[in-house]
Amino acid sequence: MTAPPSHSRPLRQGTILILVAGISALLVALAAAFLARMRSDAEEMASVMREAQARIMLLAACNWLQESSRIGWEPNPVGGAPVEHLETFGWIDVRDGKLGPKFYGDNRDDDSRFPIGSARRFPMHVLQRPPCAVQLTVAYNPIPTTSSPNPVSEGDARFGMPYLTNPDPQPVVPNGWLASNFGTSVNATLTVNEPDGTTRSNWAAYLQGDRRPRGNSTGMSWFRLFRDGPATFVVACGGGGTLGFRLQDWTSSGLPTSMTAADKAQFGNDYELFHNLEANECRLFYRVEWSGACMAMDYHYMMHSRGRDFDHYCIWPLNASSTEGVCEYRSQNHAKNMGGTILWIQRLRSEPTHW
Amino acid sequence: MRRARSAFTLIELMIAIGLGLVLIYTAAAGFRVAARSVTIANHMSLENSMLRAGYLAAHEELDFWTSLDDATDITRQKLRASGGTGTTGGPQGLPFTPFATVYLRSGGADVLADDESDTGWDPRDIAWSVNNPRSWYAGNMVEKCSGGTSDLRFGRYAMFTNTKRTPGTADFHAFPVTFGPLGGDGKVAHSWYGNQVQGLIDALGFYGLCEYMPANAIYELYRPDRSDGNDWFGTNPGGIPGWCNRPNGGDDWFNNDDGVQLTARGKYRNTYMTAYAIANPDWSPTGAPLSDNRRKHRVGYQNDANAMNTFNAMTSVPYRLLADRPATWPQVSVAVVRFIKNTRHVALCKVRWVSPLSGETVELSFAGFGTSLRGARQQRARSGGWAEWDNNTPNGTFSSPPANLDSY
Numbered sequence: 001m002t003a004p005p006s007h008s009r010p011l012r013q014g015t016i017l018i019l020v021a022g023i024s025a026l027l028v029a030l031a032a033a034f035l036a037r038m039r040s041d042a043e044e045m046a047s048v049m050r051e052a053q054a055r056i057m058l059l060a061a062c063n064w065l066q067e068s069s070r071i072g073w074e075p076n077p078v079g080g081a082p083v084e085h086l087e088t089f090g091w092i093d094v095r096d097g098k099l100g101p102k103f104y105g106d107n108r109d110d111d112s113r114f115p116i117g118s119a120r121r122f123p124m125h126v127l128q129r130p131p132c133a134v135q136l137t138v139a140y141n142p143i144p145t146t147s148s149p150n151p152v153s154e155g156d157a158r159f160g161m162p163y164l165t166n167p168d169p170q171p172v173v174p175n176g177w178l179a180s181n182f183g184t185s186v187n188a189t190l191t192v193n194e195p196d197g198t199t200r201s202n203w204a205a206y207l208q209g210d211r212r213p214r215g216n217s218t219g220m221s222w223f224r225l226f227r228d229g230p231a232t233f234v235v236a237c238g239g240g241g242t243l244g245f246r247l248q249d250w251t252s253s254g255l256p257t258s259m260t261a262a263d264k265a266q267f268g269n270d271y272e273l274f275h276n277l278e279a280n281e282c283r284l285f286y287r288v289e290w291s292g293a294c295m296a297m298d299y300h301y302m303m304h305s306r307g308r309d310f311d312h313y314c315i316w317p318l319n320a321s322s323t324e325g326v327c328e329y330r331s332q333n334h335a336k337n338m339g340g341t342i343l344w345i346q347r348l349r350s351e352p353t354h355w
Numbered sequence: 356m357r358r359a360r361s362a363f364t365l366i367e368l369m370i371a372i373g374l375g376l377v378l379i380y381t382a383a384a385g386f387r388v389a390a391r392s393v394t395i396a397n398h399m400s401l402e403n404s405m406l407r408a409g410y411l412a413a414h415e416e417l418d419f420w421t422s423l424d425d426a427t428d429i430t431r432q433k434l435r436a437s438g439g440t441g442t443t444g445g446p447q448g449l450p451f452t453p454f455a456t457v458y459l460r461s462g463g464a465d466v467l468a469d470d471e472s473d474t475g476w477d478p479r480d481i482a483w484s485v486n487n488p489r490s491w492y493a494g495n496m497v498e499k500c501s502g503g504t505s506d507l508r509f510g511r512y513a514m515f516t517n518t519k520r521t522p523g524t525a526d527f528h529a530f531p532v533t534f535g536p537l538g539g540d541g542k543v544a545h546s547w548y549g550n551q552v553q554g555l556i557d558a559l560g561f562y563g564l565c566e567y568m569p570a571n572a573i574y575e576l577y578r579p580d581r582s583d584g585n586d587w588f589g590t591n592p593g594g595i596p597g598w599c600n601r602p603n604g605g606d607d608w609f610n611n612d613d614g615v616q617l618t619a620r621g622k623y624r625n626t627y628m629t630a631y632a633i634a635n636p637d638w639s640p641t642g643a644p645l646s647d648n649r650r651k652h653r654v655g656y657q658n659d660a661n662a663m664n665t666f667n668a669m670t671s672v673p674y675r676l677l678a679d680r681p682a683t684w685p686q687v688s689v690a691v692v693r694f695i696k697n698t699r700h701v702a703l704c705k706v707r708w709v710s711p712l713s714g715e716t717v718e719l720s721f722a723g724f725g726t727s728l729r730g731a732r733q734q735r736a737r738s739g740g741w742a743e744w745d746n747n748t749p750n751g752t753f754s755s756p757p758a759n760l761d762s763y
Contacts, residue, residue: 024380037400048407051671055414059724090485097486107668195459228746289745292485293569296698297492341570343483346730346744347418354745 007195050282053221053239058286058345061223061235062126065091065290066339069101073113090340091231094292099230111227119226119355121244125213129172133209139168175206219243226355231290234348236355240281246355247278284355285348295337364380370638398683402708406719409676409706415693417702417725418488419734420671423633423693424451425734433636434648435760448560448635448649450728452738453760456559464734471547489547492516492573506543516545517577517594518553558597559728560648561609561631566728574609574621594739599692606650623698628655630695632670633728653698660735670694685710689721703744732760 072086088101099111114120143162144152151159158165167175222244226234236243243266245259250271252258267274363371416422425431436457437446437506447457469565483490483630493515564574577594590596598609600617610620613630618624625631634647652666673690680686687708694701702725707718726734733756736742742759756762 019378023385027385027389032392034393034396037396041400041403044404044407048410051411051414055724092484092486094485097484107618111681172479234746242632248449286726290570293483293571295570296621297571297573298621298624317458342564343569344729344733345725346733347726348744349419349741350743350745352745 003249047282048240050280052263054237054284055239057124057221057237057239058284059222059287061225061233062288062342062345064223065225065233065342066120066290066337069290069292070267070339071103073105090292091290092292103164113228114225114227115213116227117354119224121224123218123222123243124220126217127176128210128212128214129207130208131211133167133172133206135172137170139164139170141165141166141168171206172208174202223271224355226352228354229289230288232353233288233290234352235288237284237286238281240283241277242274242281245274247275250274283351285351287346287348289343290340291343292340293338360436363684368679372529379387396713400433402685402710405566405676405685405692406706409589409687409689409708410719412676412689412693413704414723414725417723420691420728420731422674422691423636424731424735426739426741429702429739431636434633445541448556450559450566451732451735451760452558453762454558455737455763456757461658466534483730485569489545490569492548492575492619493545493547494573494575503700511541515543516548517543518546518549519543549578549712550577552599553578553596556609556649560633562695563630563728564609565626566700568622571621573621574625593732606653609651611651622695625651626695626697627651628657630654630666630694630696632666633693634669635672637672638669652694666694673705673707683711693728697742729761735760 068088069090072088076137086103088103090100092098093100097111098107098109099116101113101242102108102110104336140166140353142148142150143152143160144156144158146152146154164260170301186355219241222242224236224238226242228234236244237300245263246257249255249257249259250264264274267277424434432451434449434451436452438451458502552568552572552574557569559567564730568574576596576599578590578596598607600619602608609625611625611627613624613627614628630653633650638647647669652669653662654666670692671690674689676687676689677684685708687706690705690707692701692703692705694703702723703720704723705718705720707716709716733743733744737760739759742757744756
């Protein structure tokens, strides 16, 4: 005879199931809320990151304005053969006050390298290898003696002298200036293969770098300059993926700022994608003015360095032509920056018509 | 035949209740931990949100200078002065003073740009064009003044530039330096540089002077209208105003004490162990912040923490991000301190929040890069409010901006 069916067992099992399910649901809800909060925080953080990226671009733009005013402009900076890097003399030429930047011998009002009323776009990314890249390794430059690894005789000009026979810092790509080249002409004019394998192509590779962008650094930030006066610029700073293109650049045609087919191809020829990138981008607008004035022209009295260990005096090179008496040595002036300075920066409260 | 049981035994009940209690306690504890985790996560998320808001607010302040001068609130424009002129009505020395209200131009009227007779800053003088001798400091910096009574400071500097250039005038007659090779008579080549220096410090104070002068400026000038008073308004016997060449003066002398030498100096040496700053407009108990903006701060290697604390208090204008907030929310304050030290124009952003639960105080400090004082002045309309700028001309260059604090 079998026992009658029990009523209590299914009931108890159901109770436990309900309890477990309820607690599980509660935990799942809590976890979901937590994850949603984290996602929300991450999205907010992304906007802060875009803002920070855009602000870094203001600094980059100012640096570019300073450097390009003096360091010069290469006619064929990308992909072409290395050429002489000609110095220029400022957005307003420091010699004659006319428009620049222009090369030596050009005394015209010449803004052709960046005409007033035109814009330039600067998508920023990290290069695979910058031009003239160096590495962080120690340069080995032993003082040669008769017993050094590469011994020299006492009559040798190098004997006991701390010559910089190995480049310091070391180039990432061998550039032709190695110990084996000591005493020879070492520059871009190398025409023959050196014993260590250095060739002229090495020098070119060192000089040009590898300008291909690193993949994880693209599409994050850019700046764009609009020259609206001899030395005044509208600076558009962007944190986002449009590479500095504007919506009107996509839709317009025939204008200097219109996007080409190759430009649009960078966005998969997808206007919606581009529009979306533009809508989610952080853009800040500034005006700045460049000046040809360099940094402070102070000098120091070197006498203060006597018997002291203030290293801040040691950084002042002696100006030997200006001594007034015993111990009245003066330093040379304290000019640190030959690229000019930024006179002022003004954040614009709204997007200007032209940028 | 046994009758089927219709109820639990006492033992079963006790076991069930015990197990149930353990289950409920475990569930409750789990729930409590989960709830506490969510609360903490929410709180941390809130703090992070407030921190982000503070970071963004600091950058807004960095670009618009609102805590120092609110373009839309006349009660918060204490760093503006009006009335008088820089050279005849006494120093104004406040960084947001409109030029139009303090300067006399040549003969009291506006003159063309680049005129040597300008007595104040003219924004039309483009970039202090460095090719123009007018903008050069003409003294010999390495010629030191020995003694303190010599008239030949920095060479015969006054032959080339001072604040007056017309021979035969009363001012010129009083000029202390004989011209030597020029036979005691001659026309001084330039007066613009000295007038710019004097005019800017009169109008804007120390920080403002350094902001408007080009980076390589030497803060030195000759004034033939000397007073021998050796005070702020006067000059020493050599015709050099005391404010720019007296190293042993008090904090209200522009020249710093480095080296205790009567030398012409640029921005680096003048800010070598001192700093110029824009003061908190509400710092001065008298409500007259002129002296606060026309002083140097001794925050160099020879000074102690008290000097730094005073400097921080005088220059920081913190404001609360949320004036009204729930009691459980952290209190966040934002400040941007602006000063010049070792030639660097520093905008130190500080975001501070205080936990309402633990009282813990955390501060995030970073150096920002944004609108300069001149940019901030150009943002502000002279008639009040913001001076909106646009380049909406057909040729894409620039339109005439509305009159701002720099305009005449």
